């Protein structure tokens with residue numbers, strides 16, 4: 547898929563004050579002092595800044611996003627607040643430009659639905675988490691098949707509906723990536739977005755701390 551359309555749409559929204567989220571991942575994530583935290587599709591960087599403040603000088607927070615405008619805005623927001631323990635990186639979710647095993651916590655809000663290869667994204671989340679690390683992800687799932695003509699339409703995908711998949715498929719991808727103890731923390735009633743019915747949900751899971759687990 548041509549991601550330049552997504553970059554263009556979100557870069558324009560970077561200066562807007564509209565809410566871009568579909569859930570409350572940050573409110574369930576409990577970042578702690580000294581932790582390394584990551585936000586995938588960080589937008590203007592507000593949640594990254596909150597995690598950096600909670601992690602303190604011994605911790606660190608990374609924000610990854612594909613849109614130039616969002617990365618610029620996030621850097622300006624962090625500079626304005628004099629937050630030093632953050633880094634914003636331009637990266638596609640599928641490639642996740644971070645070393646393996648560095649994160650205690652990975653969060654994301656309303657972003658993974660945009661990714662063409664969701665299995666690759668969840669495999670990368672598993673890769674960057676430390677053993678015993680956790681994720682809190684808010685996203686959407688579809689209650690019906692996305693019509694074929696919209697599935698790879700970057701404009702419809704960037705509107706947070708055409709890239710969605712059904713809940714069963716979503717949960718299977720997370721389990722296949724290696725995660726255990728996966729729980730749904732909140733879930734909305736179905737609503738119409740674009741041409742289909744979707745729901746939003748917030749999921750929590752852990753990478754096992756044991757020595758025999760995958761990765």
Ligand SMILES: C[S@@+](CC[C@H](N)C(=O)[O-])C[C@H]1O[C@@H](n2cnc3c(N)ncnc32)[C@H](O)[C@@H]1O
Pocket residue numbers: 549552553556557565566567568586587588589590610611612613616637638639640654655656657660661662706
């Ligand atoms: C709906 S906004 C959510 C922003 C932020 N998480 C929030 O809650 O305010 C989706 C964000 O994901 C980014 N994004 C979309 N597709 C992406 C991809 N494939 N890789 C990385 N970031 C992506 C967009 O640039 C945008 O900033």
